[in-house]
Amino acid sequence: MPRSQYHLTQSEENYIKAIFALSGSSDDSISTNLLAERMSTKASSVTDMLKKLAEKELLTYTKYQGCTLTETGRNVAISIVRKHRLWEVFLVDKLQFGWDEVHEIAEQLEHIQSAQLINRLEEFLGFPKVDPHGDPIPNREGKFENIPARSSLSSCEIGTKGIVMGVEDGSPEFLQYLNRIELKLGSEIEIADKLSFDGSLVVIIDGRTTQFSHLLAAKIFIQPTS
Amino acid sequence: MPRSQYHLTQSEENYIKAIFALSGSSDDSISTNLLAERMSTKASSVTDMLKKLAEKELLTYTKYQGCTLTETGRNVAISIVRKHRLWEVFLVDKLQFGWDEVHEIAEQLEHIQSAQLINRLEEFLGFPKVDPHGDPIPNREGKFENIPARSSLSSCEIGTKGIVMGVEDGSPEFLQYLNRIELKLGSEIEIADKLSFDGSLVVIIDGRTTQFSHLLAAKIFIQPTS
DNA sequence: GATAAAATTTAGACTTGTCTAAAAAATGTT
DNA sequence: AACATTTTTTAGACAAGTCTAAATTTTATC
Ligand SMILES: [Mn+2]
Ligand SMILES: [Mn+2]
Ligand SMILES: [Mn+2]
Ligand SMILES: [Mn+2]
Numbered sequence: 001m002p003r004s005q006y007h008l009t010q011s012e013e014n015y016i017k018a019i020f021a022l023s024g025s026s027d028d029s030i031s032t033n034l035l036a037e038r039m040s041t042k043a044s045s046v047t048d049m050l051k052k053l054a055e056k057e058l059l060t061y062t063k064y065q066g067c068t069l070t071e072t073g074r075n076v077a078i079s080i081v082r083k084h085r086l087w088e089v090f091l092v093d094k095l096q097f098g099w100d101e102v103h104e105i106a107e108q109l110e111h112i113q114s115a116q117l118i119n120r121l122e123e124f125l126g127f128p129k130v131d132p133h134g135d136p137i138p139n140r141e142g143k144f145e146n147i148p149a150r151s152s153l154s155s156c157e158i159g160t161k162g163i164v165m166g167v168e169d170g171s172p173e174f175l176q177y178l179n180r181i182e183l184k185l186g187s188e189i190e191i192a193d194k195l196s197f198d199g200s201l202v203v204i205i206d207g208r209t210t211q212f213s214h215l216l217a218a219k220i221f222i223q224p225t226s
Numbered sequence: 227m228p229r230s231q232y233h234l235t236q237s238e239e240n241y242i243k244a245i246f247a248l249s250g251s252s253d254d255s256i257s258t259n260l261l262a263e264r265m266s267t268k269a270s271s272v273t274d275m276l277k278k279l280a281e282k283e284l285l286t287y288t289k290y291q292g293c294t295l296t297e298t299g300r301n302v303a304i305s306i307v308r309k310h311r312l313w314e315v316f317l318v319d320k321l322q323f324g325w326d327e328v329h330e331i332a333e334q335l336e337h338i339q340s341a342q343l344i345n346r347l348e349e350f351l352g353f354p355k356v357d358p359h360g361d362p363i364p365n366r367e368g369k370f371e372n373i374p375a376r377s378s379l380s381s382c383e384i385g386t387k388g389i390v391m392g393v394e395d396g397s398p399e400f401l402q403y404l405n406r407i408e409l410k411l412g413s414e415i416e417i418a419d420k421l422s423f424d425g426s427l428v429v430i431i432d433g434r435t436t437q438f439s440h441l442l443a444a445k446i447f448i449q450p451t452s
Numbered sequence: 453g454a455t456a457a458a459a460t461t462t463a464g465a466c467t468t469g470t471c472t473a474a475a476a477a478a479t480g481t482t
Numbered sequence: 483a484a485c486a487t488t489t490t491t492t493a494g495a496c497a498a499g500t501c502t503a504a505a506t507t508t509t510a511t512c
Pocket of ligand 4: 311314357358359361395
């Protein structure tokens with residue numbers, strides 16, 4: 001009994017994706033204001049959209065209590081994330097874009113409707129497990145393969161060595177800064193010192209010494225090797 | 227003095243593209259009803275849109291007299307056609323789609339906004355000159371390279387031999403029929419006979435004899451070799 | 453040139469997604 | 483518990499894109 005596939009608008013898909021991202025692993029409900037900020041819109045617009053998405057059973061919504069994705073809603077979100085990340089791999093691996101240039105284009109491509117397209121793209125790309133920022137790509141059943149545990153650099157001790165496995169993909173400026181200091185996925189990194197008065201870190205990246213603010217370090221994820 | 231680049235909606239882009247396609251080489255104006263039929267919408271909706279597009283100077287519109295694209299409008303149309311056809315090449319050459327499967331997906335992909343993306347895609351594909359249906363791909367300056375003259379099969383004499391250079395890409399069913407009889411771009415074709423009572427043709431395709439209705443023959447374009 | 457038919461536009465309505473301003477509910481503070 | 487503040491919802495508006503039904507203009511025909 002194939003559940004009738006609602007067509008979702010780009011706007012609806014963007015809301016679903018945002019709620020999924022804000023939820024993370026927890027299943028606490030997401031507040032209207034938080035979602036409004038994330039979507040760069042007003043709380044009243046969010047309320048309207050939540051009613052509509054609740055009507056379509058993509059999330060549960062209780063007045064004044066925020067929302068939580070349903071199973072269906074989560075699946076929609078995962079499918080969009082899958083598309084976004086596979087397109088990012090395409091842009092970087094095949095079209096030679098930098099990791100700082102792909103997010104905006106992928107924001108558009110993630111809404112292209114065709115299951116066949118994305119499955120063939122995945123095959124064409126050789127079934128990548130992570131996107132250019134190290135984020136895991138769910139398989140066609142929507143499962144994230146077991147990705148080895150990663151720690152934020154800011155949570156590691158002095159003396160920790162590791163390999164860069166992921167970086168936050170929010171801002172192009174941040175990624176361009178990483179380009180400048182030649183930090184990539186796979187770079188070897190060591191925490192040489194932590195300055196207690198401002199929480200900044202002295203780090204050695206592939207042999208080059210530099211300094212990271214706490215905020216910057218929080219956006220880099222490593223797999224510790226010692 | 228960079229002319230302020232209006233953002234066009236998908237709907238606006240689809241209208242522009244349709245007007246361009248209906249205009250062909252002639253510069254007669256396109257009537258409201260013709261456009262309405264092409265867009266599968268109502269004449270009243272077309273009127274509204276024409277007013278908007280005229281306001282944006284993408285076309286000239288005179289009440290009761292139809293519309294004509296301006297230079298700017300034509301450039302927009304060509305850029306969309308370019309994107310559509312390059313994406314079709316990608317889908318067929320890289321993702322192994324059949325020529326009957328790509329149109330609908332390309333209808334979505336043609337609206338992705340990024341000049342860099344399409345230029346890099348073109349390079350990745352090796353600067354193809356035609357799409358999977360034999361239609362020419364304009365270069366990044368919007369020029370169609372000189373494509374050798376092609377004739378509709380229906381307009382050729384008995385005894386004409388030629389190479390299939392293009393087919394109409396409107397309907398998947400038509401393209402699937404061509405698959406069935408193994409007619410491809412590059413196939414050698416000869417008109418063995420013309421039946422005067424219904425205008426149908428007896429043709430030989432790569433050595434195999436079959437029969438084409440006049441309507442079907444009109445959708446196949448060859449470069450005559452004799 | 454008058455009249456009939458066809459094409460086109462206008463008027464008014466509806467949906468989606470957004471906004472501002474005001475009302476209501478929840479939360480925090482004494 | 484009462485008041486103040488913050489969060490959230492509601493009410494009413496607007497732009498885009500569409501529709502139906504009615505009015506208008508053009509074109510065809512006698
Ligand atoms: Mn991204
Ligand atoms: Mn990413
Ligand atoms: Mn096509
Ligand atoms: Mn085509």
